[in-house]
Each structure stands twice: as structure tokens, then as C-alpha cells.
Amino acid sequence: MTHTYFKNKAVLITGGAQGIGLGMAQRFAEAGANVIIADQDKEAGEQAVQRLERQKLEVTFIACDVSQEQEVKALMQQVGERHQVLHALLNNAGIADPFVGPLQELDMAVFDRVLAVNLRGPLLCAKHALPLLQQAEHPAILNISSTRAFMSEPNTFPYSASKGGLEALTHALAVSLTQERVRVNAIAPGWIETGEWQKESEQYQPNHSKEDKEQHPVGRVGVPQDIAEAALFLCSDKAGFITGQSLTIDGGMTVKMIYK
Template identity: 45%
Template sequence: MPEFEGKIVVITGAAQGIGLVTALSFLKNGAAVAAIDVDREAIEDAMEDFFKGYEGKIQFFECNLADMEDIESTCQEIAQNYKWIDILVNNAAVSSTKPISQRTVEEWNYVINVNLRAPYLMVKYLLPFMKEGSSIVNIASTRALMSEPNTEPYSASKGGILALTHSLAVSLSPKKIRVNAISPGWIETSPYKKRKYRHKPNLREIDHLQHPAGRVGRPEDIANAILFLTSQKSSFITGTNLIVDGGMTIKMIYEE
């Protein structure tokens, strides 16, 4: 029997990239997937190009994760359709890259609301329908630990995800719900974007060699980690952050 047979999995940002590949991985392992995304075009492309044959096992819910009321109503709709939830993967995220002087407060709030507030609200509204022994995975980022210029809201939101994760792990422990985070590094998602942005990876040798593992990451690397953290193989793991970056964040860099 497939490992996740009979399990109900909710995934945000499931129409492209890491979320799409994670949804496929759960489907291939027997789960049913409630997939959330805001991009109607990406949803339609994903259903036609990646989820053929799984139409009876995956259902998309269009939701704006920056809108609190939309999140609540979507969670209610999911609960009505599925009755219970076994696994929640808070994957969806947005970014804003511009100098501090040019970024508006509204742009800051948008990133924080989608990346940090929405995962909390997803837990809040789905918690009554989560069984004892359920599992939550929050997708953080190595940008919670290191930064590039002009990425303050993204880095702050991902740092917040790490704190939210260990806080939820303690709060939900009486219900035996495990909560963990994954911090992806450089993950090449171009083959899993919606059609008009989809293309083969265009990576240089130097891109691969800056990783001690010898290559840039793939969405499957994160999906595999998610499946591990939501399986019984990880039943003694909660409140942790699993860095999946090919060793990139441990490599010391010197100017030459």
C-alpha cells in the first residue's frame, strides 16, 4: 500500500514550482490533495500538463493568501469537502526586491501577509479538522539565515516562519501534531512554472560548483524532504528546521 494512502494533504502555492512537485509526490504515494493557488492560469496549465490522470485525487481552490477572509472561506470549503486534514504544507510565498527607500509599506505588508500571516491563519482555520497525529510543514528559506541586498520583507517573513514553527510545535503538541520547517536553498523551478514562463534550466558549471553537493537543487529535493517530515519515519522530529541547500550555507566564501 502506498505510504500516504487515505491521507488528505493541503498544499498552498501548488500550481507551480515546489508546491506543484510536492502535490505530484503525494499523489504518487496515494494521498488526496487539496491544492491552493491564486493564479488561475497556472492552475489550468498544471491540471493539463502535470496532473493528468489524477483529476479524481486533486482539487484546486483559488485563494488570495493576502486576504484573511478569503483564507477563512477557503479553509471552510476544504473542510466541507474533505471532512478532515492529515497534512498541511504552507508553501506559497512572494517577494519584493527593491531599495528600502523605494519600497512602500503596502509592499512590505503584502509580503509579510502572504509569507507569514497566511501560514498562521491556515493553521488556525484548519486546526479543528486536523486529526491527532497530523503534521504541518512550513516552507521557510535559507534567506532566514543569510541575505542578499534589498530583500528585507522576504527575509523577515522567512525568519518569522522559523519562530512560528517552533512555537506551533509546542502549542500543538497536546494534540500530537508535529510542526517542522524546511529551508530550501537555490532550487531551480523553471521546468515547473506555468507555460509562458516554463523553460529548461540554464545553469552554468559555477552555479553547480558553489554547492558542496555539486549541483543546484531541484523541486524534488524539497518534495522528498516534505514527504519524510510528514511520514512516520520522522515521528520523533518536531519544531525543527531542515536546511535543504546542497551545503551552500555552510561554505565559507573569501574575496579573491
């Protein structure tokens, strides 16, 4: 399915230079898509292109801060000039560090910045990608949320709020874009190990303890490929009857009761 469905189809992945985004970029490129990576980190973007080129995969990198509307408009203009159409928009860009310290010490500028990237960004991308998505036969938007939208550790206010908002934005967009034939879904990843999927200066070898693995009923921590395979399906016409939904991919971690 994937090698025929995505061949020569334009797929835009924000935050696609590292981590889950890079994993999705690789998988969609393997499936034949014309992948555009948008990322604020130019160094990471250039390294991502080089990394995938070594695997004989061709992708395009465009620098963009998704929280800035003018940059998003410019991004979509470039995508339109190159492809005239967009088959799938994957809103993955986000500030991923969830911990900000005690509430009484919270810097509201940090809160505002996280929401600007993690929540405002996907909305801006959807808004300005819509004319290109409307040119596709089966267009799709996929938002990358988090299990932290449904459960929390202490002192993770901005990140949790942004991902909870993204879950709501997903079904709001889904019911709002029915006339435009755009399906909108989300994936809520759990613990995904991205150490080997970072830019070179930030790569590390994971070292998961027995306890880390046993938190997951499947017996291991997740990897970007786990998310990428599901993204590939949800953006294809095989998922044509699925919209407004959020798929939790966490190895069963959020359904396991843990007593200390």
C-alpha cells in the same frame, strides 16, 4: 512507506500550482494522497491539475489568497466538506521575488504585502485548518521557509524578514499545538530551480554555469523533487519524534565558505 502511509489521506498544499509547491503536489499524489492545491493564480492552478492528470494523478484546485482570512476560512470549509479531515497542511504559498531595491526607496506597501502572504498566510492557514487536523491520527504542519531566513543578499528586506518570522512561527506553533497532537516543522530550501515547474507562459529552460553548480558541495542546483522527498518524510509518522525543527536543504551551499 509512502505508498501505504499517504494513501487516501488529505494533504493541502498552499502555493501548490507552481514551483516547489507543484513538485510537492506531484510527489504526495504519487504517494496516494488526496492532494488539494490552493493558489491565488487560477491559471496556474488549472494548468497544474491538467499537468498532473496527464500523469494519471488526481488533484483538486481551490483558488485562495492566503493573506485574506475570509478566503482561508472558505478554503478550509471546502476541504472539510470534501474530506472531513486534514492529515497534513503544507504552507508553501509566498511572494518569492526577494529584491526590492535600496532601503531609502522601500515601498512599505510592498513590505506589508510580502509579510501578509509569507507570514500571516501560514498562521491563518494553521488557525483555520486546526479543527480538520485534529480529526487526523498523526497530523502535521510543514512550513516552507528559506535559507534567506539565515543569510541575506542586499535589499531583500521583506522576504528575509518574512522567512525569518516563519522560522520562529514554526517553533511557536510546535510548542503551542502539543495538546492537539499536531507536529510542526519547516524546510528551508536554498537555490531550487523551478523553471520547468512554472505555468506554461513562464516556463524556461535552466542554464546553470559551472560556477553556479560549484557553489554547492553536491555539485548541482536543487530541484523541487529534493524538497518534496523531505516534505513527504516530515509529514509522515516516520518523523513522529520530530517537531519544532527546520531542515535546511541547499546542497550544502550555506556551509561552504566562499572567498572572492
